[in-house]
Amino acid sequence: MSLSQVRDKLDEVDDKLHALLMERADLIEHIVAAKAEQGSMHAVFRPSREADIMRRLVENHRGVLPIMSLEHIWREIISSLTKAQTTYRVHLDGSADRVAMSELTRFYFGYAVEQRREIDPSAVLAEVDYSQVDLGVIALDERAETPWWRGLGLREDGSNGPSIIARLPFLVVQDRPADLPAVVVAAQTAETEKRRTKNAKAFHDKCENSIPSDT
DSSP states (O other): OOHHHHHHHHHHHHHHHHHHHHHHHHHHHHHHHHHHHHTOOSOOOOHHHHHHHHHHHHHHOOSSSOHHHHHHHHHHHHHHHHHTTOOOEEEEETTSOHHHHHHHHHHHHOSSSEEEEESSHHHHHHHHHHHSSOEEEEEOOSSOSSOGGGGSSBOTTSOBOOEEEEEEOSSOOTTOSSOOOEEEEEOOOHHHHHHHHHHHHHHHHHHHHTSOOOO
16 A cells, blocks of 8 residues: 555545544434433533443554553543533642642543632532532542541531542553542532442541541
Protein backbone atom coordinates (compact mmCIF):
# COMPACT_ATOMS: atom_id res chain seq x y z
CA MET A 1 0.00 0.00 0.00
CA SER A 2 1.46 3.35 -1.02
CA LEU A 3 1.73 6.36 1.30
CA SER A 4 -1.09 8.08 -0.59
CA GLN A 5 -3.31 5.04 -0.16
CA VAL A 6 -2.56 4.88 3.56
CA ARG A 7 -3.53 8.53 3.94
CA ASP A 8 -6.77 7.93 2.04
CA LYS A 9 -7.48 5.00 4.36
CA LEU A 10 -6.82 7.20 7.39
CA ASP A 11 -9.32 9.73 6.06
CA GLU A 12 -11.91 6.95 5.76
CA VAL A 13 -11.26 5.85 9.34
CA ASP A 14 -11.55 9.43 10.59
CA ASP A 15 -14.88 9.82 8.81
CA LYS A 16 -16.13 6.60 10.38
CA LEU A 17 -15.01 7.72 13.83
CA HIS A 18 -16.83 11.02 13.39
CA ALA A 19 -19.99 9.27 12.21
CA LEU A 20 -19.90 6.98 15.25
CA LEU A 21 -19.44 9.93 17.61
CA MET A 22 -22.46 11.65 16.11
CA GLU A 23 -24.45 8.42 16.40
CA ARG A 24 -23.49 8.16 20.06
CA ALA A 25 -24.57 11.76 20.64
CA ASP A 26 -27.94 10.99 19.04
CA LEU A 27 -28.42 8.08 21.45
CA ILE A 28 -27.68 10.39 24.37
CA GLU A 29 -30.58 12.59 23.29
CA HIS A 30 -32.88 9.58 23.71
CA ILE A 31 -31.49 9.05 27.22
CA VAL A 32 -32.11 12.71 28.07
CA ALA A 33 -35.72 12.45 26.88
CA ALA A 34 -36.32 9.25 28.85
CA LYS A 35 -34.87 10.72 32.05
CA ALA A 36 -36.91 13.90 31.63
CA GLU A 37 -40.07 11.78 31.54
CA GLN A 38 -38.97 10.00 34.73
CA GLY A 39 -38.01 13.28 36.43
CA SER A 40 -34.48 11.97 36.98
CA MET A 41 -31.95 14.66 36.11
CA HIS A 42 -29.34 14.20 38.83
CA ALA A 43 -25.66 14.03 37.98
CA VAL A 44 -25.22 11.28 35.44
CA PHE A 45 -21.77 10.02 36.34
CA ARG A 46 -22.10 6.21 36.36
CA PRO A 47 -18.78 4.98 37.76
CA SER A 48 -19.56 1.26 37.90
CA ARG A 49 -20.73 1.17 34.28
CA GLU A 50 -17.87 3.37 33.10
CA ALA A 51 -15.30 1.26 34.95
CA ASP A 52 -16.73 -1.88 33.32
CA ILE A 53 -16.45 -0.26 29.89
CA MET A 54 -12.89 0.83 30.60
CA ARG A 55 -11.90 -2.69 31.64
CA ARG A 56 -13.41 -4.07 28.45
CA LEU A 57 -11.52 -1.55 26.35
CA VAL A 58 -8.25 -2.39 28.07
CA GLU A 59 -8.78 -6.13 27.59
CA ASN A 60 -9.48 -5.68 23.87
CA HIS A 61 -6.77 -3.09 23.25
CA ARG A 62 -3.80 -3.78 21.01
CA GLY A 63 -1.31 -1.83 18.94
CA VAL A 64 0.92 1.16 19.59
CA LEU A 65 -1.69 3.52 21.04
CA PRO A 66 -0.87 3.82 24.77
CA ILE A 67 -3.53 2.70 27.25
CA MET A 68 -3.49 6.12 28.90
CA SER A 69 -4.23 7.78 25.57
CA LEU A 70 -7.13 5.40 25.07
CA GLU A 71 -8.49 6.22 28.53
CA HIS A 72 -8.09 9.96 27.98
CA ILE A 73 -9.86 9.91 24.60
CA TRP A 74 -12.69 7.81 26.00
CA ARG A 75 -13.05 9.98 29.13
CA GLU A 76 -13.31 13.15 27.03
CA ILE A 77 -16.05 11.57 24.88
CA ILE A 78 -17.99 10.34 27.91
CA SER A 79 -17.59 13.61 29.81
CA SER A 80 -18.73 15.77 26.92
CA LEU A 81 -21.83 13.69 26.31
CA THR A 82 -22.54 13.39 30.04
CA LYS A 83 -22.68 17.18 30.28
CA ALA A 84 -25.20 17.15 27.42
CA GLN A 85 -27.58 15.23 29.69
CA THR A 86 -27.69 17.79 32.50
CA THR A 87 -25.92 20.88 33.81
CA TYR A 88 -23.63 20.32 36.78
CA ARG A 89 -20.39 21.51 38.32
CA VAL A 90 -17.51 19.67 39.93
CA HIS A 91 -16.40 20.98 43.33
CA LEU A 92 -12.73 20.42 44.13
CA ASP A 93 -11.06 19.79 47.45
CA GLY A 94 -9.05 22.96 48.02
CA SER A 95 -6.87 21.35 50.68
CA ALA A 96 -5.23 19.14 48.03
CA ASP A 97 -2.48 20.12 45.61
CA ARG A 98 -4.08 22.57 43.19
CA VAL A 99 -2.33 21.34 40.04
CA ALA A 100 -2.78 17.63 40.79
CA MET A 101 -6.45 18.07 41.65
CA SER A 102 -7.17 20.14 38.54
CA GLU A 103 -5.32 17.65 36.33
CA LEU A 104 -7.29 14.74 37.79
CA THR A 105 -10.63 16.50 37.38
CA ARG A 106 -9.96 17.61 33.80
CA PHE A 107 -8.86 14.10 32.90
CA TYR A 108 -12.06 12.48 34.17
CA PHE A 109 -14.67 15.18 33.63
CA GLY A 110 -13.31 17.00 30.59
CA TYR A 111 -12.86 20.67 29.81
CA ALA A 112 -16.53 21.53 29.29
CA VAL A 113 -17.53 21.02 32.94
CA GLU A 114 -17.17 23.98 35.31
CA GLN A 115 -14.79 23.46 38.23
CA ARG A 116 -15.16 25.24 41.57
CA ARG A 117 -12.42 25.06 44.16
CA GLU A 118 -13.70 24.85 47.75
CA ILE A 119 -11.74 25.48 50.92
CA ASP A 120 -11.73 21.87 52.17
CA PRO A 121 -13.53 18.50 51.89
CA SER A 122 -16.35 19.54 54.23
CA ALA A 123 -17.10 22.51 51.99
CA VAL A 124 -17.19 20.18 48.98
CA LEU A 125 -19.78 17.99 50.72
CA ALA A 126 -21.85 21.05 51.65
CA GLU A 127 -21.94 22.29 48.05
CA VAL A 128 -22.82 18.86 46.66
CA ASP A 129 -25.54 18.44 49.28
CA TYR A 130 -26.98 21.88 48.53
CA SER A 131 -27.01 21.54 44.74
CA GLN A 132 -28.23 17.91 44.60
CA VAL A 133 -26.86 17.67 41.03
CA ASP A 134 -23.19 18.66 41.35
CA LEU A 135 -20.28 16.30 41.96
CA GLY A 136 -17.37 16.65 44.34
CA VAL A 137 -13.79 15.38 44.18
CA ILE A 138 -11.96 14.89 47.47
CA ALA A 139 -8.32 13.87 47.77
CA LEU A 140 -7.48 10.78 49.81
CA ASP A 141 -4.96 11.98 52.36
CA GLU A 142 -3.68 9.62 55.02
CA ARG A 143 -4.32 12.20 57.74
CA ALA A 144 -7.12 14.67 57.04
CA GLU A 145 -7.30 17.79 59.20
CA THR A 146 -11.03 17.32 59.84
CA PRO A 147 -13.23 14.17 59.85
CA TRP A 148 -15.16 15.26 56.77
CA TRP A 149 -16.36 11.70 56.08
CA ARG A 150 -18.84 12.04 58.93
CA GLY A 151 -20.93 14.08 56.51
CA LEU A 152 -21.41 11.04 54.26
CA GLY A 153 -24.50 8.85 54.17
CA LEU A 154 -27.04 8.73 56.97
CA ARG A 155 -26.56 11.61 59.39
CA GLU A 156 -27.49 11.90 63.06
CA ASP A 157 -30.62 13.94 62.23
CA GLY A 158 -31.88 11.15 59.96
CA SER A 159 -31.19 12.96 56.69
CA ASN A 160 -28.98 11.59 53.94
CA GLY A 161 -25.70 13.27 53.13
CA PRO A 162 -23.72 12.75 49.92
CA SER A 163 -22.27 9.34 49.07
CA ILE A 164 -18.98 8.16 47.63
CA ILE A 165 -19.73 6.89 44.14
CA ALA A 166 -16.23 6.30 42.73
CA ARG A 167 -12.54 6.19 43.45
CA LEU A 168 -10.07 7.84 41.09
CA PRO A 169 -8.08 7.05 39.08
CA PHE A 170 -9.96 4.21 37.41
CA LEU A 171 -6.77 2.63 36.10
CA VAL A 172 -3.87 2.41 38.54
CA VAL A 173 -0.63 2.01 36.62
CA GLN A 174 2.91 3.20 37.24
CA ASP A 175 3.87 6.71 36.10
CA ARG A 176 0.39 7.54 34.79
CA PRO A 177 -0.84 11.15 34.46
CA ALA A 178 -3.67 12.40 36.68
CA ASP A 179 -2.74 9.95 39.42
CA LEU A 180 -3.92 11.79 42.56
CA PRO A 181 -5.88 9.30 44.71
CA ALA A 182 -9.35 10.73 45.29
CA VAL A 183 -13.03 9.91 45.68
CA VAL A 184 -16.04 11.28 43.81
CA VAL A 185 -19.07 12.23 45.91
CA ALA A 186 -22.65 12.87 44.80
CA ALA A 187 -26.02 13.57 46.41
CA GLN A 188 -28.26 10.65 47.27
CA THR A 189 -30.40 9.23 44.48
CA ALA A 190 -32.21 5.93 44.14
CA GLU A 191 -29.06 4.49 42.58
CA THR A 192 -26.60 5.83 45.12
CA GLU A 193 -28.88 4.81 47.99
CA LYS A 194 -28.27 1.17 47.11
CA ARG A 195 -24.53 1.67 47.65
CA ARG A 196 -24.75 4.13 50.55
CA THR A 197 -24.52 1.81 53.54
CA LYS A 198 -21.73 -0.38 52.19
CA ASN A 199 -19.49 2.37 50.79
CA ALA A 200 -19.99 5.05 53.44
CA LYS A 201 -19.62 2.72 56.41
CA ALA A 202 -16.47 1.07 55.04
CA PHE A 203 -14.84 4.42 54.29
CA HIS A 204 -16.01 5.93 57.60
CA ASP A 205 -14.50 3.05 59.57
CA LYS A 206 -11.24 3.24 57.64
CA CYS A 207 -10.89 6.97 58.29
CA GLU A 208 -11.84 6.72 61.97
CA ASN A 209 -9.28 3.98 62.51
CA SER A 210 -6.54 6.19 61.08
CA ILE A 211 -7.13 9.00 63.62
CA PRO A 212 -5.11 8.80 66.85
CA SER A 213 -7.16 8.89 70.05
CA ASP A 214 -7.23 12.09 72.11
CA THR A 215 -5.11 10.90 74.99
